Amino acid sequence: MSEFSQKFWDRYEHVRYLWRAMTGEGAYDAYVERHRREHPGHEPMSEREFWRARADEAERNVQARCC
Secondary structure, three states: OOHHHHHHHHHHHHHHHHHHHHHOOOHHHHHHHHHHHHOOOOOOOOHHHHHHHHHHHHHHOOOOOOO
16 A cells, blocks of 8 residues: 555544544444443443433433533
């Protein structure tokens, strides 16, 4: 792989990481990483369970904000 190609893919991955962080798409990945570190012998929630639990939590704790 050429140096140009490597730089391109490195930047692409960085932009992808930032986009996922801003939109919340990376939340499940962060959860799995933290869960495996803090609870090594316990299986983390599936992605579907994670998003359902997150939505349920948001519904229980409604916070009115202007922005």
